[in-house]
Amino acid sequence: xxxxxxxxxxxxxxxxxxxxxxxxxxxxxxxxxxxxxxxxxxxxxxxxxxxxxxxxxxxxxxxxxxxxxxxxxxxxxxxxxxxxxxxxxxxxxxxxxxxxxxxxxxxxxxxxxxxxxxxxxxxxxxxxxxxxxxxxxxxxxxxxxxxxxxxxxxxxxxxxxxxxxxxxxxxxxxxxxxxxxxxxxxxxxxxxxxxxxxxxxxxxxxxxxxxxxxxxxxxxxxxxxxxxxxxxxxxxxxxxxxxxxxxxxxxxxxxxxxxxxxxxxxxxxxxxxxxxxxxxxxxxxxxxxxxxxxxxxxxxxxxxxxxxxxxxxxxxxxxxxxxxxxxxxxxxxxxxxxxxxxxxxxxxxxxxxxxxxxxxxxxxxxxxxxxxxxxx
Numbered sequence: 001x002x003x004x005x006x007x008x009x010x011x012x013x014x015x016x017x018x019x020x021x022x023x024x025x026x027x028x029x030x031x032x033x034x035x036x037x038x039x040x041x042x043x044x045x046x047x048x049x050x051x052x053x054x055x056x057x058x059x060x061x062x063x064x065x066x067x068x069x070x071x072x073x074x075x076x077x078x079x080x081x082x083x084x085x086x087x088x089x090x091x092x093x094x095x096x097x098x099x100x101x102x103x104x105x106x107x108x109x110x111x112x113x114x115x116x117x118x119x120x121x122x123x124x125x126x127x128x129x130x131x132x133x134x135x136x137x138x139x140x141x142x143x144x145x146x147x148x149x150x151x152x153x154x155x156x157x158x159x160x161x162x163x164x165x166x167x168x169x170x171x172x173x174x175x176x177x178x179x180x181x182x183x184x185x186x187x188x189x190x191x192x193x194x195x196x197x198x199x200x201x202x203x204x205x206x207x208x209x210x211x212x213x214x215x216x217x218x219x220x221x222x223x224x225x226x227x228x229x230x231x232x233x234x235x236x237x238x239x240x241x242x243x244x245x246x247x248x249x250x251x252x253x254x255x256x257x258x259x260x261x262x263x264x265x266x267x268x269x270x271x272x273x274x275x276x277x278x279x280x281x282x283x284x285x286x287x288x289x290x291x292x293x294x295x296x297x298x299x300x301x302x303x304x305x306x307x308x309x310x311x312x313x314x315x316x317x318x319x320x321x322x323x324x325x326x327x328x329x330x331x332x333x334x335x336x337x338x339x340x341x342x343x344x345x346x347x348x349x350x351x352x353x354x355x356x357x358x359x360x361x362x363x364x365x366x367x368x369x370x371x372x373x374x375x376x
Contacts, residue, residue, distance in 0.1 A: 011038050012061040012122045019044075019061070019120050022099065026106050031147045033133065039122045041130045045147050046102055048115040052371060053154035056117045056327065057102075057364075058131070059095035059338075060124030060159075063087040070348045082351040090345035093352040094159030094338030095120065097360035104365060114368045117148060124323050128288065131323035139330055155299040156332045157364075158324040161340030161352070162316070164307065164359060166300035168335055169222045169293035169317040172254035172325065174263055176284040177247050178203065178271060184244035193242035197235045199275050200246040204230065206274020207250070207267060220255040222293060222317025227253045228267070249285075253319060256292040260284065289325035291334065293317065299335045306367040311359050318342070 016032060019042040023030035030044040042061075066073040066086050073086035083093070098118060105113045121130030137143045138153070160167075180200045185193030211228035219225030228250065235246030252263050268281045300315040307313035320342055328334040339356035 012040075013038055015061040016040060016042050016120065016122075026103050028102065028106050029147055033137070033146060035122055035129050035133050039129070041122060041134055042120040043134070043146065043148055044102065044116075044118040044120075045149060046106055046113075046116040046118070048105075048111050048113040048368075050115070052114040052368075054115040054117065054149075054152065055368065056119065056153050056156040056332065057098045058119045058121060058134075058156065058158045058324075058327070059091055059098055060121045060130065060323070061095075062122055062125050063090065063092075064125055064346050068348055069350075071350075073350075078354070081354055083354055083357075084349060084351045086350055089161050089340040089347075089350050089352045090342075091124075091159050091161065091338065091340075093340050093357055094161070094360065097339060097357055097364060098159065100361045101364045101368065104361075105368065112369060115149070116368065117153065121323070127286065128323040128326060131326040135326045135330055138327075153327075153330075153332050155302070156324070156327040156334040157299065157303070158322055158327065158334060158336045159338040160320075160322050160336045161338055161342050161345055162318070162336055163341055164311050164337070164339055164356060164363065165314050165316045166303040166335040166337045167291070167316050167318050168296040168300050169220065169256050170291045170324070170336065171220075171223050171226075171256075171319050171321060172258075172260075172290035173286065173288040173321045174252050174254055174260040174284055175250065175286045176264060177249050177282040178207075178268065179280045179282060180246045180275065180277065181280070182242065182244045182246075185242045187240040187242055190242050193244070196243045196246040199277055199279075200233070200235065200248060202275040203271040203279055204233075204248065204274075206270050207248075209274075210267065210270040220257070220317065223255055223290075223319060224317075226255050226258065227319070253321075254288075254290050256290045258290070260287050288321040288323070289329070291322070291325050291328060291336065295328065295331070295333045296335050299333045302367055303335065303337055303363065306363045307359075310362050310366075311356075313363075 034040040076085040123129040180196045182194035182196030232249040236243030339360040340352040
């Protein structure tokens with residue numbers, strides 16, 4: 001689960017145990033790689049034709065919490081061509097398509113397919129620790145011994161609900177808090193103190209105006225203009241005390257080519273100018289990198305070619321974030337791709353179209369069993 005709680009029911013261990021049993025049953029070499037206490041990744045390797053590309057298939061094992069759902073989150077239900085349940089769309093549907101094609105090729109047994117490195121990564125919904133660790137295993141020659149083969153990875157396909165469209169670029173995210181300070185005093189004598197909430201009010205107006213200005217920028221050709229949102233505010237300890245502190249939390253989506261540190265500095269400058277007081281930006285709570293599209297078009301073209309006759313597939317950019325940049329940073333051409341719509345991810349009645357699951361398997365099977373760029 002994508003939540004900061006303790007105990008097996010809040011972590012991915014049940015999923016990783018299931019995955020290890022699955023690969024054991026189909027005789028595919030696999031390994032559990034710990035990331036932190038009770039959290040880890042599963043890696044499976046299916047060796048193929050050395051003359052075909054080596055392809056990384058990744059799907060994350062965590063989901064978001066289930067509070068407020070209007071369906072039973074853990075009892076999958078089929079209705080009107082849809083499969084309902086938490087994670088069906090984000091991202092167990094994609095995971096199922098990866099597992100299905102791996103099983104088909106393993107049972108085929110002739111190695112007439114690409115070598116597949118399948119990674120099943122923890123913590124995508126929060127800190128991306130699983131993907132960060134996998135990337136370290138790929139790039140660090142001193143990393144502990146794993147079944148991950150050394151050498152070139154020709155392409156990476158990171159599973160997320162994209163409607164079977166290869167995503168070559170997406171926004172990143174930086175989240176941080178801004179704090180204003182004041183001087184506490186009794187509310188019957190407010191002029192003897194300094195109200196931190198009032199100070200924040202002026203800063204908020206300036207931040208709002210700055211965010212509106214961002215919307216007028218051209219932005220990225222595939223991802224659009226950058227966006228900024230203030231999501232939480234807190235301050236004060238009691239109604240009869242002038243507050244000496246106020247905090248807001250900011251979500252700023254990062255376009256390819258932007259830098260998180262520069263973004264924070266620009267927002268703070270705008271806030272300072274609005275309030276006429278020094279405002280403190282706290283260290284970022286989270287930085288999710290954008291996916292830069294310079295190196296990813298070959299993979300997208302291969303997926304679009306593999307989708308011919310199966311579905312209409314188009315290269316796209318999206319505003320949401322994934323951990324795909326952790327692999328792209330290593331120089332691996334990387335796209336985000338999978339069945340389902342992002343509009344159904346994290347919803348109260350999460351579902352995925354079963355037909356898209358079948359289409360995803362067919363596309364991946366075709367991609368994995370012929371040379372990239374071949375229409376045979």
